[in-house]
Amino acid sequence: MSPASRKPLHNPRARHGYQGRACSILAVGSYVPARVLTNADLEKMVATSDEWIRTRTGIRERRLAAPDEATSDLAAHAARKALANAGLAPEAVDLIITATVTPDMPFPSTACLVQEKIGARRAAAFDVEAACSGFIYGLEIGQQFVMSRTCETVLVIGAEKLSSIVDWTDRNTCVLFGDGAGAAVLQHRPGAHGLLTTCLGADGGKGHVLCVPGGGSRLPSSVETVHRRQHFIRMDGRETFKNAVQAMYAAAREALDRCQLDIARIACIIPHQANRRIIDAVAERLGARPEQLFVNVDRYGNTSAASVAIALDEAVSSGRVQRGDLILLVVFGAGFTWGAAIIEW
Numbered sequence: 001m002s003p004a005s006r007k008p009l010h011n012p013r014a015r016h017g018y019q020g021r022a023c024s025i026l027a028v029g030s031y032v033p034a035r036v037l038t039n040a041d042l043e044k045m046v047a048t049s050d051e052w053i054r055t056r057t058g059i060r061e062r063r064l065a066a067p068d069e070a071t072s073d074l075a076a077h078a079a080r081k082a083l084a085n086a087g088l089a090p091e092a093v094d095l096i097i098t099a100t101v102t103p104d105m106p107f108p109s110t111a112c113l114v115q116e117k118i119g120a121r122r123a124a125a126f127d128v129e130a131a132c133s134g135f136i137y138g139l140e141i142g143q144q145f146v147m148s149r150t151c152e153t154v155l156v157i158g159a160e161k162l163s164s165i166v167d168w169t170d171r172n173t174c175v176l177f178g179d180g181a182g183a184a185v186l187q188h189r190p191g192a193h194g195l196l197t198t199c200l201g202a203d204g205g206k207g208h209v210l211c212v213p214g215g216g217s218r219l220p221s222s223v224e225t226v227h228r229r230q231h232f233i234r235m236d237g238r239e240t241f242k243n244a245v246q247a248m249y250a251a252a253r254e255a256l257d258r259c260q261l262d263i264a265r266i267a268c269i270i271p272h273q274a275n276r277r278i279i280d281a282v283a284e285r286l287g288a289r290p291e292q293l294f295v296n297v298d299r300y301g302n303t304s305a306a307s308v309a310i311a312l313d314e315a316v317s318s319g320r321v322q323r324g325d326l327i328l329l330v331v332f333g334a335g336f337t338w339g340a341a342i343i344e345w
């Protein structure tokens with residue numbers, strides 16, 4: 001336990017009269033596909049350079065799923081690892097929540113496909129769609145099931161095969177994204193605080209700034225939508241950047257204030273890994289020290305809903321985070337959506 005987290009913690013839920021049980025993250029796990037796409041590889045595909053990508057985004061390489069690997073395959077790998085780390089059999093899982101914008105297909109849900117793949121026969125299963133914010137949305141939903149005693153064990157997964165919706169001819173977007181998955185096992189742990197608070201938000205008025213316009217009920221797939229490349233990610237990068245910094249700062253600030261915590265008490269800040277410059281701008285506004293940040297955007301790019309889930313697993317498995325440490329997760333994504341969570345690990 002780091003010295004900063006030894007003082008008694010303020011429980012914001014108690015302020016609202018909540019006397020019930022808390023929800024902890026028992027264990028995490030992650031999976032990234034084997035294939036590495038470097039900036040040098042991208043130089044051969046579009047008019048870009050390693051120097052431009054590194055200085056504007058901090059990304060050096062990203063992982064790409066194999067053609068026969070779908071989001072549920074990545075998710076199942078991460079889920080198995082998280083359950084193994086928790087020492088639990090798949091049959092122990094009561095509920096699977098999968099956050100993704102790249103489901104294997106419109107339906108059935110990716111969560112149902114994962115349930116079958118890992119053999120979690122007892123589990124209910126559904127997907128959450130909150131883009132890059134999906135994992136924190138999933139954590140909050142999952143913890144409600146645990147706190148209300150509806151479920152003993154909830155598996156929350158963030159998983160994406162973004163390479164399937166990236167326009168590989170558009171240099172504005174194709175350099176940014178990657179594939180991967182991360183998972184967390186939620187349970188009540190006697191005597192532990194676990195998830196101290198979760199702040200979620202959205203601004204649907206900015207949906208058009210970052211979207212995939214085609215393939216849904218508004219613009220069903222047709223020869224024309226394919227011809228117009230409407231099944232790929234469209235993004236106004238500058239507008240997204242500006243909103244991401246503002247919303248991530250505000251969500252993190254609110255989460256800290258609710259828990260009456262100074263940023264100095266946070267042992268590890270895990271921001272959505274979209275762009276190093278966004279991460280640094282949010283950290284600076286929060287008054288955080290660089291060594292408080294966990295960053296892996298250089299190796300994976302933006303993996304959307306999987307981003308903070310993979311980073312949390314790497315922070316834990318590398319020993320960067322110890323039991324008892326306070327962690328701040330903060331995210332932003334299409335919708336727009338955003339969120340922050342404070343966890344006593």
Ligand code: ACO
Pocket residue numbers: 047048049052053056057131132171172173175210236237238240241244274275278302304332333334
């Ligand atoms: N290589 C070389 N030049 C490029 C590239 C590239 N890959 N991409 C864009 N450029 C050019 C542009 O065409 C533009 O040229 P112009 O001035 O001649 O028009 C120039 O570089 C500058 O473009 P900007 O958009 O101003 O570059 P900026 O510094 O804003 O960086 C970036 C662009 C990296 C996209 C940034 O805006 C960003 O990271 N935005 C946020 C993305 C994000 O966080 N998304 C998260 C949510 S994703 C989700 O929810 C699925």
